[in-house]
Amino acid sequence: MDKVRRGVLFTAGITGMMMVVLVFALVIYNNAINSRERTSEVGVIDRVNDIELSIKKSLKDIFDLEANINVTVDGKNVIFNEELPNDEDDDFRDAMDNFKAYLELEFKENPKGKINATKITDKLPLTIKPNSITYTHPEGFGGKEINIIPEEFNFNAYELDFNTKGQSSGNLNQDEGHICSSGSSCIQLIIKTNSNLKFNESVDMGVNNKLILDIGGGTIVIKIQNPGILIIENNAGKVEVKSKVYLNKFDNKRISISYPENIIEVDLSSLNIFKRGTVDIAY
Amino acid sequence: MRNKRKFLNLHCGNRGIIFTLDTFVAVIVFVLLLGLSSYYIGLSQGLRDVDLPTIRTGSDILALLDHKNILQTMNVDSIEINRDNALPDLYDMKIKADCKDSSGSSSGSIETLEAIPEDKFIGSGKRVFVKDNDNYCIARFFIWTK
Numbered sequence: 001m002d003k004v005r006r007g008v009l010f011t012a013g014i015t016g017m018m019m020v021v022l023v024f025a026l027v028i029y030n031n032a033i034n035s036r037e038r039t040s041e042v043g044v045i046d047r048v049n050d051i052e053l054s055i056k057k058s059l060k061d062i063f064d065l066e067a068n069i070n071v072t073v074d075g076k077n078v079i080f081n082e083e084l085p086n087d088e089d090d091d092f093r094d095a096m097d098n099f100k101a102y103l104e105l106e107f108k109e110n111p112k113g114k115i116n117a118t119k120i121t122d123k124l125p126l127t128i129k130p131n132s133i134t135y136t137h138p139e140g141f142g143g144k145e146i147n148i149i150p151e152e153f154n155f156n157a158y159e160l161d162f163n164t165k166g167q168s169s170g171n172l173n174q175d176e177g178h179i180c181s182s183g184s185s186c187i188q189l190i191i192k193t194n195s196n197l198k199f200n201e202s203v204d205m206g207v208n209n210k211l212i213l214d215i216g217g218g219t220i221v222i223k224i225q226n227p228g229i230l231i232i233e234n235n236a237g238k239v240e241v242k243s244k245v246y247l248n249k250f251d252n253k254r255i256s257i258s259y260p261e262n263i264i265e266v267d268l269s270s271l272n273i274f275k276r277g278t279v280d281i282a283y
Numbered sequence: 284m285r286n287k288r289k290f291l292n293l294h295c296g297n298r299g300i301i302f303t304l305d306t307f308v309a310v311i312v313f314v315l316l317l318g319l320s321s322y323y324i325g326l327s328q329g330l331r332d333v334d335l336p337t338i339r340t341g342s343d344i345l346a347l348l349d350h351k352n353i354l355q356t357m358n359v360d361s362i363e364i365n366r367d368n369a370l371p372d373l374y375d376m377k378i379k380a381d382c383k384d385s386s387g388s389s390s391g392s393i394e395t396l397e398a399i400p401e402d403k404f405i406g407s408g409k410r411v412f413v414k415d416n417d418n419y420c421i422a423r424f425f426i427w428t429k
Contacts, residue, residue: 021317025322029327032328053346058412065416094385
């Protein structure tokens with residue numbers, strides 16, 4: 001009887017062990033199914049990311065090819081170089097619109113790609129990050145005005161150099177000016193024509209300032225409004241404006257110049273993936 | 284009667300048959316469970332069919348060719364040379380690119396010469412690029428292990 005009991009126990013033990021092995025195998029199988037689903041999703045997310053990055057690079061290439069604005073980051077300072085008025089506005093708009101049409105045709109669904117081109121082509125605003133200072137064209141890209149709009153006094157100086165392209169350079173008249181010596185709104189303003197210094201003073205940028213520069217038969221009006229908003233209005237012939245913004249340090253954060261937020265949208269509804277992004281023009 | 288009782292009480296020479304039957308049933312159960320386990324583990328191995336490192340390698344190579352403005356040349360020789368310089372020996376890769384101009388008409392396409400095998404995992408992906416101010420293209424890659 002004892003031997004029979006031992007035999008039954010042995011059989012039950014072996015069966016139990018095999019059941020455990022079978023359960024492990026089922027667990028491995030189940031995990032493999034889950035793992036495959038996750039891996040496939042990661043793969044799809046990678047592909048969506050690739051497409052988004054390539055769209056960003058394409059938009060940057062179009063800017064470099066067509067916008068006729070040279071943007072450089074020089075250490076902690078940013079330099080914009082642009083003709084005023086900028087004659088390339090129509091070419092830039094056409095290129096952006098054509099690329100938008102191409103992209104939205106090629107990526108109709110899964111993923112669906114979209115570009116908010118009018119956010120760019122209308123006034124071509126470029127944002128300096130992390131300072132949130134916007135370089136823009138309030139009359140429309142191709143107009144006679146450039147604005148540099150900070151949200152606070154988080155910059156050290158403005159330096160403007162006007163290449164008059166052969167036009168004579170006359171006097172700089174301070175129509176309304178507030179020279180200062182200290183204070184958070186007391187910020188240096190440097191104005192040059194053809195690299196020759198015309199003005200180098202600390203100005204109270206918390207109040208209105210207005211300077212008028214004679215160029216050829218016309219004038220360039222430079223206004224400053226609280227909080228340090230710089231307005232350049234060209235009423236003369238075409239000039240090349242080099243605008244340098246000296247920036248405060250932000251804990252060694254990388255400085256970048258980008259289009260407005262949410263310019264690009266990539267939507268993969270089948271996996272509930274929706275990405276929005278912008279494009280870094282320079283960094 | 285005594286013989287029958289002995290038979291039923293397992294006191295005589297019938298133990299071999301019972302032992303054999305017992306062993307037979309035990310082996311069947313053992314093999315069945317082991318077979319099922321092996322089957323599911325085998326299925327698990329077969330489910331690992333998405334090779335992310337391979338796809339990512341292809342994606343990186345295509346991005347590199349884009350950032351070095353090699354794709355923009357639409358020159359097959361140049362694309363093949365630069366691709367082979369960067370591609371690990373473990374892989375083979377085919378690249379196709381199709382361009383359209385602003386009117387939506389095809390403005391050129393290229394394709395490297397590799398034949399895509401039918402019996403291997405093929406990783407693929409695509410990216411959009413600007414060839415020049417009037418031509419926009421999509422490049423596709425297909426990558427597999429040699």
